Amino acid sequence: MPSALLLRAMAAVKAMKLIGFDQRTAKNALKKLLKVYESNWEYIEAENYKLLIDSILDDVNEESMDPDPNEKDEDEISRKRLKCTQDDSGPSVPTIEPEAVGETSLKRKKLVESAQCSYEGGDGVRLKKGSLASHSKCNMEPITEHNEVQEEIAVVGSSIIPDKLMAETWNDTSGKYNDPIGAAAHNGIASTNSVSAEKEAISELASAQKLISTNASIASSNTGKVKLSLTYFGGRNLKVPSIESVLKIVEDRCLKSYKILHPNFSLMNLMKEICQSAADLAAESNDSQEALKRSGSSDIPRRVTRSSFVGSSNLVSSSEITRETMNGLHSSPHVYDDNNDIPPEICAPDSLGNNVSQCLPNLSLNENVVIASSPRHDQNDIAKGEERIRISLINEFTNEKAPPYFHYIPWNAIYQNAHVNFSLAQIGEEDCCLNCFCNCLSAPIPCACTQKTGGEFVYTIDGLLKKEFLDECISMNRYPEKHRYYCKSCPIEKSKTHDPLDPCKGHLVRKFIKECWSKCGCNKQCGNRVVQRGITRNLQVFYTDDGRGWGLKTLEELPKGAFICEYVGEILTTKELFDRTLHKTHGANQTYPMLLDANWGTKEDLRDEEALCLDATVYGNIGRFVNHRCSDANLVEIPVEWETSDHHYYHLAFFTTRKIEALEELTRDYGIDFKSRTHPIKAFKCRCGSRYCRVRSKARLRLLGSK
Numbered sequence: 196m197p198s199a200l201l202l203r204a205m206a207a208v209k210a211m212k213l214i215g216f217d218q219r220t221a222k223n224a225l226k227k228l229l230k231v232y233e234s235n236w237e238y239i240e241a242e243n244y245k246l247l248i249d250s251i252l253d254d255v256n257e258e259s260m261d262p263d264p265n266e267k268d269e270d271e272i273s274r275k276r277l278k279c280t281q282d283d284s285g286p287s288v289p290t291i292e293p294e295a296v297g298e299t300s301l302k303r304k305k306l307v308e309s310a311q312c313s314y315e316g317g318d319g320v321r322l323k324k325g326s327l328a329s330h331s332k333c334n335m336e337p338i339t340e341h342n343e344v345q346e347e348i349a350v351v352g353s354s355i356i357p358d359k360l361m362a363e364t365w366n367d368t369s370g371k372y373n374d375p376i377g378a379a380a381h382n383g384i385a386s387t388n389s390v391s392a393e394k395e396a397i398s399e400l401a402s403a404q405k406l407i408s409t410n411a412s413i414a415s416s417n418t419g420k421v422k423l424s425l426t427y428f429g430g431r432n433l434k435v436p437s438i439e440s441v442l443k444i445v446e447d448r449c450l451k452s453y454k455i456l457h458p459n460f461s462l463m464n465l466m467k468e469i470c471q472s473a474a475d476l477a478a479e480s481n482d483s484q485e486a487l488k489r490s491g492s493s494d495i496p497r498r499v500t501r502s503s504f505v506g507s508s509n510l511v512s513s514s515e516i517t518r519e520t521m522n523g524l525h526s527s528p529h530v531y532d533d534n535n536d537i538p539p540e541i542c543a544p545d546s547l548g549n550n551v552s553q554c555l556p557n558l559s560l561n562e563n564v565v566i567a568s569s570p571r572h573d574q575n576d577i578a579k580g581e582e583r584i585r586i587s588l589i590n591e592f593t594n595e596k597a598p599p600y601f602h603y604i605p606w607n608a609i610y611q612n613a614h615v616n617f618s619l620a621q622i623g624e625e626d627c628c629l630n631c632f633c634n635c636l637s638a639p640i641p642c643a644c645t646q647k648t649g650g651e652f653v654y655t656i657d658g659l660l661k662k663e664f665l666d667e668c669i670s671m672n673r674y675p676e677k678h679r680y681y682c683k684s685c686p687i688e689k690s691k692t693h694d695p696l697d698p699c700k701g702h703l704v705r706k707f708i709k710e711c712w713s714k715c716g717c718n719k720q721c722g723n724r725v726v727q728r729g730i731t732r733n734l735q736v737f738y739t740d741d742g743r744g745w746g747l748k749t750l751e752e753l754p755k756g757a758f759i760c761e762y763v764g765e766i767l768t769t770k771e772l773f774d775r776t777l778h779k780t781h782g783a784n785q786t787y788p789m790l791l792d793a794n795w796g797t798k799e800d801l802r803d804e805e806a807l808c809l810d811a812t813v814y815g816n817i818g819r820f821v822n823h824r825c826s827d828a829n830l831v832e833i834p835v836e837w838e839t840s841d842h843h844y845y846h847l848a849f850f851t852t853r854k855i856e857a858l859e860e861l862t863r864d865y866g867i868d869f870k871s872r873t874h875p876i877k878a879f880k881c882r883c884g885s886r887y888c889r890v891r892s893k894a895r896l897r898l899l900g901s902k
């Protein structure tokens with residue numbers, strides 16, 4: 196394990212690397228600073244290594260002024276006296292007294308050229324020239340693993356790093372700490388190697404007049420300011436070009452590299468477009484907020500909101516709820532509340548240990564802020580490695596590269612109050628197959644786990660659902676009226692605050708799958724464990740071309756009865772779901788709830804604090820992308836149990852209803868009664884295109900030609 200000192204040194208060099216300074220230069224400057232500031236790391240780390248950045252720039256400056264850097268008095272810098280200035284916004288920052296600095300700071304001033312473009316909107320506050328510190332703060336580089344830092348950078352000398360450690364690390368021949376300069380400035384005595392390497396590093400920077408650092412950042416506030424900041428640091432002879440010439444070069448490059456062939460393409464227009472789009476979105480957001488204020492969020496009739504879940508035991512999208520009854524509580528992009536609404540990803544420290552939300556030096560503290568580095572999906576794998584296979588994202592129709600962000604989870608997770616008991620003790624011996632071995636499907640007689648499925652396994656030896664079982668499940672979904680039961684005390688009806696209660700509108704009786712589990716004697720590859728082994732098929736999330744948003748498709752041919760994926764989300768009580776919808780969480784434009792109501796009729800009095808549902812809005816998997824298709828959908832959802840057996844909590848798994856060709860979209864029937872007049876919330880306008888569509892009139896279908 197590297198020591199704390201070593202880690203700090205590594206972090207400093209890494210931070211410098213992130214803003215464009217090479218390792219050697221950073222290490223040399225750091226060594227000097229450690230000496231001058233007697234290894235007081237607090238000074239060096241203050242304001243995102245402001246001193247270190249200044250020192251590096253001084254080095255570059257001095258080198259470019261001085262024809263022979265070897266003759267430079269190494270101790271000169273250590274003669275500079277320190278003083279501390281304390282400002283109440285942060286740690287004390289040592290500065291070098293003017294007389295000690297002499298020419299250096301002047302030179303630095305000349306050297307550091309910073310060009311920034313600012314585009315005004317809202318109240319028109321212009322972006323000021325940023326300080327060095329603010330440049331370093333604005334780094335939008337992704338957070339890097341510490342391991343990588345350790346691999347990449349070498350140790351930096353310091354008079355207080357113990358000799359033993361110095362010797363160990365610098366003499367390490369394993370290559371672990373691959374220090375190109377040998378870090379031989381041990382106790383301040385530079386070796387020949389170190390001097391020549393230092394020289395090399397300095398001349399590399401100065402003589403070649405390389406631009407050593409560039410930086411682009413975007414920040415916006417809810418008062419209408421959008422700031423695009425383009426910054427570069429450079430050598431002494433750097434001349435600030437006109438913005439027109441920069442735009443011209445970029446336009447030429449865009450034309451060449453991105454094959455943008457429109458002759459009137461203009462980067463400036465593109466930037467104006469960005470500002471205009473931000474302004475439009477801000478205006479929309481404002482309208483929504485105003486509408487919300489007018490309606491008064493607390494005045495939204497609880498009955499209406501809660502009733503939004505009525506009418507279907509399946510998922511009901513509340514995007515319609517939002518639009519129609521909540522006057523668009525949400526805006527896109529979401530403007531985070533500065534009290535406590537900033538999600539942890541945005542507050543998470545960056546690689547320099549700063550909160551990323553602090554990366555907006557020119558915005559006043561009380562402004563709400565959206566930053567460009569909000570979490571995003573990995574287009575190559577939306578599951579971020581959580582599944583056994585990668586699931587890519589594709590959009591061939593619009594500029595939207597990925598769906599709005601949600602946290603990918605491969606398994607359901609309890610949100611807060613849901614009472615889900617996974618205890619092994621709860622599973623009776625009669626509910627598991629203690630004495631089985633290996634694969635239960637190869638045993639001569641079906642094991643105890645088949646009790647609830649009529650003494651038969653529902654899976655074939657190939658891991659598909661048996662035809663009879665599957666056909667029954669499909670029939671239940673297609674002809675629900677034949678398979679409904681009615682609760683004595685329906686949690687949905689109870690959630691409405693009027694008396695007397697309406698009778699239960701009915702729930703679907705479903706068939707269940709019971710899989711073997713950890714208390715069983717068989718192994719993980721047992722044929723009666725399919726859903727719990729996770730996604731195995733090649734799937735892709737794609738953007739539909741007909742207004743249904745994102746969807747899910749298969750990249751391989753699928754047989755009938757194949758498991759596709761679970762519908763994964765947070766496990767909530769229905770009360771939590773009602774409350775969540777009432778307060779519309781996390782800025783999502785759409786919500787993705789699914790009731791776990793398959794058992795509601797059998798309980799005497801299921802309170803809505805007990806009734807469970809899944810919400811895939813904030814945490815979920817690809818199941819949330821499966822779009823609706825009336826009646827002849829190619830997927831069917833089936834309840835599956837393994838850790839519990841009381842039908843209170845269960846998994847919902849999607850299986851194919853027929854053979855599906857590669858590249859076909861995967862759909863399921865949400866079970867929505869689109870024509871219901873009693874349903875207070877209008878469902879989305881169905882665009883499933885099925886000839887059995889419950890919304891489209893026959894004449895219209897004939898006209899359009901159904902899929």
Ligand SMILES: C[S@@+](CC[C@H](N)C(=O)[O-])C[C@H]1O[C@@H](n2cnc3c(N)ncnc32)[C@H](O)[C@@H]1O
Nearest residue numbers: 512743744745819820822823879880881882883
């Ligand atoms: C569970 S989400 C499905 C994924 C969604 N398309 C997305 O982009 O995240 C349900 C929402 O998708 C849209 N949707 C699904 N099926 C649809 C259909 N047949 N016609 C129109 N919109 C549909 C509706 O907006 C619905 O509220």
